[in-house]
Amino acid sequence: xxxxxxxxxxxxxxxxxxxxxxxxEEQVIDLATSFDDLIRGHYHVYIGQEASGVGACxxxxxxxYMFTTHRNHGHVxxxxxxxxxxxxEIIGRTTGYNKGRGGTFHVIAKHLGVLxxxxxxxxxxxxxxxxxxxxxxxxxxxxxLVFFGDGVLEEGxxxxxxxxxxxxxxxxxxxxxxxxxxxxxxxxxxxxxxxFAATQLADVAKAMNVETHVVDGGDVRxxxxxxTELAHRTRAGEGPFFIESRMTRWPGxxxxxxxxxxxxxxxxxxxxxxxxxxxxxxxxxxxDPVSLLCRSLVEEGAMTRExxxxxxxxxRKEAEEAREFALSSPTPSPESAMDYIxx
Amino acid sequence: xxxxxxxxxxxxxxxxxxRADPRVMIxxxxxxxGGAFGVTRxxxxxxxHGRVINTPISEDTIMxxxxxxxxxxxxxxxxxxxxxxxxxxxxxxxxxAAKVHFMSGGQLAVPMVIRVxxxxxxxxxxxxxxxxxxxxxxxxxxxAVAPGSAADANRLIRASIRDDSPVVFIEHRGLYFRxxxxxxxxxxxxxxxxxxxxxGSDITLVSYxxxxxxxxxxxxxxxxxxxxxxVIDLRSLVPLDIDTVIESVRKTNRLxxxxxxxxxxxxxAEIAARVQEMAMDYLDAPVLRIGAPYTPPPASPKLERxxxxxxxxxxxxxxxxxxxxxxxxx
Amino acid sequence: MREMTYSEAMAIGIxxxxxxxETVVLMGAGFGGLHGDPAVWGQLREKFGDRITNxxxAELGYCxxxxxxxxxxxxxxxxxxxxxxxxxxxPQIANEAxxxxxxxxxxxxxxxxxxxxxxxxxxxxxxxxxxxQAMYWNTPGLEICVPGSPADVRGLIKAAVRSDNPTxxxxxxxxxxxxxxxxxxxxxxxxxxxxxVKREGSDVTxxxxxxxxxxxxxxxxxxxxxxxxxxxxxxxxxxxLDKDAILRSVAKTGRVVVADETQKSCGVASEIAAxxxxxxxxxxxAPIKRVAIPNVPIPYHQSEEDYVTPTAQRIVEAAQVICx
Numbered sequence: 001x002x003x004x005x006x007x008x009x010x011x012x013x014x015x016x017x018x019x020x021x022x023x024x025e026e027q028v029i030d031l032a033t034s035f036d037d038l039i040r041g042h043y044h045v046y047i048g049q050e051a052s053g054v055g056a057c058x059x060x061x062x063x064x065y066m067f068t069t070h071r072n073h074g075h076v077x078x079x080x081x082x083x084x085x086x087x088x089e090i091i092g093r094t095t096g097y098n099k100g101r102g103g104t105f106h107v108i109a110k111h112l113g114v115l116x117x118x119x120x121x122x123x124x125x126x127x128x129x130x131x132x133x134x135x136x137x138x139x140x141x142x143x144x145l146v147f148f149g150d151g152v153l154e155e156g157x158x159x160x161x162x163x164x165x166x167x168x169x170x171x172x173x174x175x176x177x178x179x180x181x182x183x184x185x186x187x188x189x190x191x192x193x194x195x196f197a198a199t200q201l202a203d204v205a206k207a208m209n210v211e212t213h214v215v216d217g218g219d220v221r222x223x224x225x226x227x228t229e230l231a232h233r234t235r236a237g238e239g240p241f242f243i244e245s246r247m248t249r250w251p252g253x254x255x256x257x258x259x260x261x262x263x264x265x266x267x268x269x270x271x272x273x274x275x276x277x278x279x280x281x282x283x284x285x286x287x288d289p290v291s292l293l294c295r296s297l298v299e300e301g302a303m304t305r306e307x308x309x310x311x312x313x314x315x316r317k318e319a320e321e322a323r324e325f326a327l328s329s330p331t332p333s334p335e336s337a338m339d340y341i342x343x
Numbered sequence: 344x345x346x347x348x349x350x351x352x353x354x355x356x357x358x359x360x361x362r363a364d365p366r367v368m369i370x371x372x373x374x375x376x377g378g379a380f381g382v383t384r385x386x387x388x389x390x391x392h393g394r395v396i397n398t399p400i401s402e403d404t405i406m407x408x409x410x411x412x413x414x415x416x417x418x419x420x421x422x423x424x425x426x427x428x429x430x431x432x433x434x435x436x437x438x439x440a441a442k443v444h445f446m447s448g449g450q451l452a453v454p455m456v457i458r459v460x461x462x463x464x465x466x467x468x469x470x471x472x473x474x475x476x477x478x479x480x481x482x483x484x485x486x487a488v489a490p491g492s493a494a495d496a497n498r499l500i501r502a503s504i505r506d507d508s509p510v511v512f513i514e515h516r517g518l519y520f521r522x523x524x525x526x527x528x529x530x531x532x533x534x535x536x537x538x539x540x541x542x543g544s545d546i547t548l549v550s551y552x553x554x555x556x557x558x559x560x561x562x563x564x565x566x567x568x569x570x571x572x573x574v575i576d577l578r579s580l581v582p583l584d585i586d587t588v589i590e591s592v593r594k595t596n597r598l599x600x601x602x603x604x605x606x607x608x609x610x611x612a613e614i615a616a617r618v619q620e621m622a623m624d625y626l627d628a629p630v631l632r633i634g635a636p637y638t639p640p641p642a643s644p645k646l647e648r649x650x651x652x653x654x655x656x657x658x659x660x661x662x663x664x665x666x667x668x669x670x671x672x673x
Numbered sequence: 674m675r676e677m678t679y680s681e682a683m684a685i686g687i688x689x690x691x692x693x694x695e696t697v698v699l700m701g702a703g704f705g706g707l708h709g710d711p712a713v714w715g716q717l718r719e720k721f722g723d724r725i726t727n728x729x730x731a732e733l734g735y736c737x738x739x740x741x742x743x744x745x746x747x748x749x750x751x752x753x754x755x756x757x758x759x760x761x762x763x764p765q766i767a768n769e770a771x772x773x774x775x776x777x778x779x780x781x782x783x784x785x786x787x788x789x790x791x792x793x794x795x796x797x798x799x800x801x802x803x804x805x806q807a808m809y810w811n812t813p814g815l816e817i818c819v820p821g822s823p824a825d826v827r828g829l830i831k832a833a834v835r836s837d838n839p840t841x842x843x844x845x846x847x848x849x850x851x852x853x854x855x856x857x858x859x860x861x862x863x864x865x866x867x868x869x870v871k872r873e874g875s876d877v878t879x880x881x882x883x884x885x886x887x888x889x890x891x892x893x894x895x896x897x898x899x900x901x902x903x904x905x906x907x908x909x910x911x912x913x914l915d916k917d918a919i920l921r922s923v924a925k926t927g928r929v930v931v932a933d934e935t936q937k938s939c940g941v942a943s944e945i946a947a948x949x950x951x952x953x954x955x956x957x958x959a960p961i962k963r964v965a966i967p968n969v970p971i972p973y974h975q976s977e978e979d980y981v982t983p984t985a986q987r988i989v990e991a992a993q994v995i996c997x
Contacts, residue, residue, distance in 0.1 A: 092974030103973030130411020334980035608811030
């Protein structure tokens with residue numbers, strides 16, 4: 001199924017999810033910066049990568065598995081997670097998906113098939129391969145999808161898992177989100193990292209006879225189209241697949257402590273990037289997946305500006321409610337630290 | 344099933360569980376051809392390559408695949424050919440297998456068994472002869488089991504496979520091919536129960552795995568000198584049945600712990616620390632820790648023999664312990 | 674003497690180590706952690722940029738490269754990051770480095786320093802709070818430094834670099850901002866294996882490592898108010914362990930609390946307690962108490978995290994039990 005064939009309703013619902021991630025992550029940053037003790041360590045947000053996660057999750061069915069990593073908040077919401085228990089988890093409340101036990105690095109939602117979120121670089125790739133292995137052994141038509149950053153290719157665990165998933169033809173989709181690519185290089189170009197020897201990330205997987213694809217991770221239609229096709233083929237036993245989803249880093253995403261440059265996203269910036277902070281203008285013009293989708297839907301006549309802004313208002317409200325829900329939720333009792341040691 | 348070998352009792356335990364539960368499978372290097380020591384020999388004939396799976400030499404990912412398969416509904420058994428190689432899989436074992444249940448707030452469980460083979464025997468040198476059980480006992484979320492007899496190998500592997508937590512199952516290669524004259528007596532298969540193998544009244548001697556044999560022989564030697572040693576087989580290191588140890592110490596007032604691992608940071612330290620805390624008033628002498636010297640295991644046969652505590656050394660140290668008196672010092 | 678942070682003192686020690694021996698190299702430079710002061714840590718790159726290598730995210734690979742470099746004439750200090758990441762490099766740290774000298778019967782030495790920030794740092798949750806030193810203590814062939822004060826971290830990092838053995842260098846994120854006096858007019862050398870009595874006392878000995886030294890001193894202060902005189906002994910290195918200094922104190926007080934921030938089961942406190950119970954048996958007038966982390970991973974939320982953290986208050990409570 002090509003991306004351009006997505007119905008208007010499907011695109012609207014994708015936009016809704018993307019905006020929900022954006023607004024929820026803004027709340028996360030605000031909570032981290034407005035309170036001293038809610039998010040006490042470093043954390044990573046998914047702003048600027050929404051199209052990749054949402055597009056990929058559109059290809060998954062309810063029984064499929066998903067594994068993720070440091071930048072997991074957006075992935076869990078993309079998979080259908082509600083912002084309330086996600087934010088509650090991030091600030092450690094008992095109403096969080098893990099009852100506040102895991103926090104920002106480890107949002108796990110079993111009912112969504114989100115089985116593990118590891119903050120060890122490369123940690124989830126073998127486990128996702130293991131879930132794929134289990135699928136194959138049980139003979140079901142599920143898919144195991146793992147999101148990870150480009151740094152994972154620097155770890156040995158990735159290469160072992162790539163080899164085994166290829167050897168055993170596992171129903172695994174490896175979604176490598178490379179957020180270090182300049183706008184002009186998103187469709188083709190060279191890997192710009194100083195810490196990886198391969199020119200193209202996909203070449204590494206090719207050498208292991210894994211079919212690879214490079215996709216513009218800023219374009220939800222492209223991602224959804226490719227992943228939907230690959231998910232079908234994975235179910236038909238043609239996996240594993242390696243995808244390099246290329247995107248451009250949100251300027252607020254510097255180091256381990258993100259910053260809302262100019263405050264939360266304003267829809268005016270989407271329609272006219274020139275009204276935003278100078279540091280954001282380039283990104284809003286060429287790379288912001290939410291703004292790109294909004295503008296194209298309006299240009300194509302699929303939606304009006306007013307309809308887009310209605311969705312934005314709804315997601316903004318939902319994220320605000322999630323924040324309030326999280327803040328008003330109970331903190332774990334100290335003694336509960338001794339729970340869940342052994343199953 | 345009298346006169347069974349450890350390796351056969353263990354294999355039979357695995358096979359019984361695989362027959363009973365189709366989710367149980369075994370992965371590792373060469374497991375489909377029996378593994379390095381024949382534990383899995385023949386299993387592929389009964390259960391097929393779909394459940395007895397050879398892997399590449401990729402320990403961390405074998406472990407990771409098993410964790411993933413476990414959270415997705417399987418009950419994998421991982422074979423690590425030598426415990427020394429588990430260094431290659433520590434990330435998946437410590438950072439994931441041990442933590443997923445706790446991390447997920449109880450949403451997920453990781454029912455898997457990690458079978459490791461260890462011990463200094465055969466001159467294989469420092470990277471094939473270590474005893475690393477204290478690492479596992481230090482990592483919260485892991486259970487650790489170390490049978491010392493064929494019967495316990497069978498019972499405990501079955502209990503470990505049925506357990507919903509990750510269990511490190513420690514096999515000593517010096518036990519595999521030894522005949523167990525007692526055979527496979529029916530017995531309870533639960534984790535966390537120590538077993539008084541020999542009753543005595545003068546000294547409590549705690550051990551596990553192959554060192555249990557040396558301890559029983561030392562106890563026999565000391566009996567000839569009129570010294571009565573109570574020998575306790577821990578069987579399970581986590582959970583640790585400290586109550587059985589304390590109860591015995593209340594009777595004997597002296598405690599020694601013997602293992603093949605190095606003394607520093609070993610199980611002996613944990614047992615000594617706990618017993619002195621819980622039962623100091625009952626101790627007439629310091630808790631004696633017997634273990635390997637603080638070096639990597641040497642390869643040369645003579646050095647290797649000196650590295651591993653033996654019957655004579657254990658008996659001599661226990662004998663000396665008996666003459667300890669608080670006034671004179673040891 | 675100048676008051677400075679633990680973090681700055683460590684930077685000074687590393688700068689001094691680089692200056693005194695040109696074979697010293699850095700693999701990674703993230704010693705200052707997430708909140709390292711650029712004015713302090715920037716000097717490393719300004720003065721010794723050509724001796725710093727920034728590796729990919731490949732703990733196993735770059736620790737192995739450091740081991741190989743150490744076998745062939747360099748003295749690398751490796752910045753591993755948190756203690757949890759060291760599990761990815763276990764084959765090199767626990768199975769290669771400590772065996773090189775022994776296995777070759779002294780033909781080669783492996784003078785590498787593996788630096789890691791360990792311990793409960795605040796919201797590190799399960800994978801960024803691990804303190805693996807007890808496991809390294811169970812691994813013969815590794816020296817282990819656990820400095821708790823600015824002067825100690827400066828002196829010991831240099832001792833670790835000069836040592837011909839592989840050394841695990843454990844610091845703690847919560848130590849970094851703590852202040853203490855450092856004498857920059859002297860070399861500030863501290864040999865490995867020499868404990869330091871951080872406070873003298875006569876009723877109870879508190880053996881404390883790393884961050885626990887500060888909690889022990891706080892506990893001693895509070896015990897003094899209750900009429901209990903506590904002596905705080907900081908071993909500073911676990912391997913070698915200055916047993917004599919610990920036993921000397923125990924001979925005087927007869928009562929011991931061991932305070933350490935690793936999990937209790939087969940932990941650092943267990944080994945210290947077992948050693949005292951064995952070799953100081955006749956001096957003991959009460960059971961040795963261990964104040965450590967219960968056998969659970971480190972949870973995320975502060976309420977649960979605080980519950981498992983060994984605090985000054987828990988040291989006080991343990992001392993009260995054995996002093997009554």
